[in-house]
Amino acid sequence: MRAFAGIDVGSLCTKVVILRGEEVLSWSLRRTGADPVGAARRCFDEALARAGLQEGELGGVVATGYGRLRIPFASRQVTEITCHARGAHFLFPKTRTVIDIGGQDAKVIALDERGKVLDFVMNDKCAAGTGRFLEVMAQALEMEIEEMASEAANALKAVPISSMCTVFAESEVISLVAEGSRRDEIVWGLHRAIARRILGMAKRLPMKGEVTFTGGVAKNRGMVRALRELLGIPLNIPHEPQIVGALGAALLASSTSPSVRAAERLKI
Numbered sequence: 001m002r003a004f005a006g007i008d009v010g011s012l013c014t015k016v017v018i019l020r021g022e023e024v025l026s027w028s029l030r031r032t033g034a035d036p037v038g039a040a041r042r043c044f045d046e047a048l049a050r051a052g053l054q055e056g057e058l059g060g061v062v063a064t065g066y067g068r069l070r071i072p073f074a075s076r077q078v079t080e081i082t083c084h085a086r087g088a089h090f091l092f093p094k095t096r097t098v099i100d101i102g103g104q105d106a107k108v109i110a111l112d113e114r115g116k117v118l119d120f121v122m123n124d125k126c127a128a129g130t131g132r133f134l135e136v137m138a139q140a141l142e143m144e145i146e147e148m149a150s151e152a153a154n155a156l157k158a159v160p161i162s163s164m165c166t167v168f169a170e171s172e173v174i175s176l177v178a179e180g181s182r183r184d185e186i187v188w189g190l191h192r193a194i195a196r197r198i199l200g201m202a203k204r205l206p207m208k209g210e211v212t213f214t215g216g217v218a219k220n221r222g223m224v225r226a227l228r229e230l231l232g233i234p235l236n237i238p239h240e241p242q243i244v245g246a247l248g249a250a251l252l253a254s255s256t257s258p259s260v261r262a263a264e265r266l267k268i
């Protein structure tokens with residue numbers, strides 16, 4: 001059986017997944033930086049080496065993410081919306097809503113029982129409600145992002161944050177620190193503010209079935225807590241949420257390859 005690859009060139013991080021059948025052979029992740037093609041090449045080579053494969057042995061490569069159109073070694077490009085939906089549905093087949101929070105945008109996607117996209121809402125106009133927003137706030141508070149996430153996950157109270165604009169929220173945080181507010185209560189307030197914004201997006205779609213949270217921000221336990229509390233329902237969190245888009249791309253590469261389609265027709 002041939003292996004297939006999915007490459008997600010995100011605005012912040014590039015992810016590669018190599019799949020054979022339903023088994024993930026390897027994956028890799030690195031910052032996209034100022035050279036998305038170079039980052040994709042290095043990430044791809046790393047994943048190939050981990051899987052013990054040569055590029056020529058792959059049955060196909062699907063690229064997704066904001067840099068997908070620039071990847072010379074991809075056989076096809078698919079939008080992130082479709083790939084996140086496909087990846088989340090593969091991991092949690094009862095998923096009907098996907099929340100993807102990445103470095104630079106946030107999306108809520110509604111899917112059908114087969115993992116096909118029905119509708120979506122996306123915020124890609126500003127950093128509000130994305131990983132970048134949290135990174136700016138962590139910098140203002142002189143904390144690592146992981147430390148901020150863990151304080152948010154354990155805080156007992158939230159300081160209400162009124163600004164959602166990244167620049168205004170940063171000034172608000174600096175004023176709160178100056179006034180003597182507790183740092184854990186500020187960060188919990190920030191996480192709740194993002195969750196409220198995501199909830200506002202989600203309300204524009206039919207929220208049925210299970211909700212799966214993907215993207216790098218799903219690794220943030222504070223964000224998981226805020227979304228769980230505000231949505232009031234359980235959330236599926238993949239073991240590696242940041243590679244779900246690349247996983248979906250790899251699944252699409254394998255399910256649309258001519259040999260797989262022929263096998264499906266012959267029921268082998």
Ligand SMILES: Nc1ncnc2c1ncn2[C@@H]1O[C@H](COP(=O)(O)OP(=O)(O)OP(=O)(O)O)[C@@H](O)[C@H]1O
Pocket residue numbers: 009010011012013014065066101102103104105106130131132135145146149214215216217219220221242
């Ligand atoms: N352990 C972690 N805790 C908290 N946040 C994390 C963690 N790991 C990654 N992140 C956040 O995840 C974000 C990157 O996620 P992801 O790789 O899904 O984004 P992307 O696909 O590059 O962006 P986009 O989809 O917006 O183009 C960053 O903002 C980063 O701070």
Ligand SMILES: [Mg+2]
Pocket residue numbers: 010011065080102103215245
């Ligand atoms: Mg992304």
